Amino acid sequence: MDELKHIPVLKDAVLHCFKDIQGTILDATFGGGGHTTALLEQNKHIHIIGLDTDPDAISRAEDVQDKFLHRLHFFHCNFSHLKLLCREFDGILMDLGVSSFQLDQAQRGFSFQHNGPLDMRMNSNEGMSAKTFLETGSEGELIKAIRDFGEEPQWRSVVKQILSLRHSTSFKTTFDLVHFLQKYTSLRRSKKPGIHPATRVFQGIRIYVNRELDHLKEGLRQAFECLNPNGILAVITFHSLEDRIVKQFFNEKCGKSRHRFDTEPRQFKQSQASSAFRKPIVADDNEISSNPRSRSAKLRAIRKIL
Numbered sequence: 024m025d026e027l028k029h030i031p032v033l034k035d036a037v038l039h040c041f042k043d044i045q046g047t048i049l050d051a052t053f054g055g056g057g058h059t060t061a062l063l064e065q066n067k068h069i070h071i072i073g074l075d076t077d078p079d080a081i082s083r084a085e086d087v088q089d090k091f092l093h094r095l096h097f098f099h100c101n102f103s104h105l106k107l108l109c110r111e112f113d114g115i116l117m118d119l120g121v122s123s124f125q126l127d128q129a130q131r132g133f134s135f136q137h138n139g140p141l142d143m144r145m146n147s148n149e150g151m152s153a154k155t156f157l158e159t160g161s162e163g164e165l166i167k168a169i170r171d172f173g174e175e176p177q178w179r180s181v182v183k184q185i186l187s188l189r190h191s192t193s194f195k196t197t198f199d200l201v202h203f204l205q206k207y208t209s210l211r212r213s214k215k216p217g218i219h220p221a222t223r224v225f226q227g228i229r230i231y232v233n234r235e236l237d238h239l240k241e242g243l244r245q246a247f248e249c250l251n252p253n254g255i256l257a258v259i260t261f262h263s264l265e266d267r268i269v270k271q272f273f274n275e276k277c278g279k280s281r282h283r284f285d286t287e288p289r290q291f292k293q294s295q296a297s298s299a300f301r302k303p304i305v306a307d308d309n310e311i312s313s314n315p316r317s318r319s320a321k322l323r324a325i326r327k328i329l
């Protein structure tokens with residue numbers, strides 16, 4: 024097992040969510056197997072199928088498999104293709120975003136705190152690295168990443184400077200990008216104490232190059248189709264963009280859709296699910312102090328009816 028410390032977020036709430044589930048649970052974002060391990064320990068009768076798009080998760084899954092043998096099967100797969108497994112599940116967990124393994128390894132290029140190649144791909148075998156994106160992305164694509172996905176208020180300055188200086192600038196490493204932002208854009212100082220000024224730009228580029236929101240929409244749709252009646256679908260989000268998608272999808276399944284393009288009269292909508300909690304679960308102060316990443320986590324869950 025990796026030496027790095029990995030603490031599964033909202034572990035107790037996740038265990039509570041799945042406590043009555045028998046049969047097979049899909050952990051669609053295996054990561055370091057923290058939630059999987061806790062679930063397998065909680066209920067000695069369940070089986071878990073683990074998925075992760077990151078090839079590095081394969082060896083971590085093998086370590087967990089050594090402990091639980093035939094109770095865990097792992098597939099290197101994006102959850103937007105989960106229907107290809109041709110399986111049905113009694114519970115599905117998605118703990119979105121990047122893992123501490125990915126963030127802490129400089130060579131993955133996710134973090135502005137470690138110097139490494141500017142990559143940011145969860146699956147380094149497909150798609151475009153962050154470096155290539157900055158070197159070749161159109162103005163519209165850069166705006167999508169930095170304004171829409173990064174929600175960076177200074178997006179105009181960042182996009183303008185990338186477009187005008189990229190031919191003479193190197194974006195080889197994460198620190199190249201940090202220095203560029205600090206030297207040439209209005210992001211010299213963060214307005215929020217304790218938040219690094221490059222946080223939002225890194226987040227936006229990461230979401231863009233991994234097509235995270237597209238995969239989430241497709242993953243939710245397929246997850247719900249593959250869920251048995253009475254099954255639980257639980258999702259942990261880390262920022263408002265993904266949380267909005269999950270909330271809207273869950274509301275729609277619970278017959279509470281208020282989507283503004285929704286033209287069907289509400290009375291004809293049939294509930295296919297019910298909310299497992301009245302409000303999303305968030306981390307308490309203890310968890311936030313031991314695992315600061317949990318401060319923005321929200322757990323939402325629904326139970327399938329039909």
Ligand SMILES: C[S@@+](CC[C@H](N)C(=O)[O-])C[C@H]1O[C@@H](n2cnc3c(N)ncnc32)[C@H](O)[C@@H]1O
Binds near residue numbers: 077
């Ligand atoms: C927050 S970590 C999960 C940590 C895990 N719950 C644990 O306790 O160890 C998120 C993981 O999901 C994976 N991931 C993100 N998007 C994915 C997708 N579309 N399909 C499959 N895996 C994905 C990432 O590679 C990362 O390993």
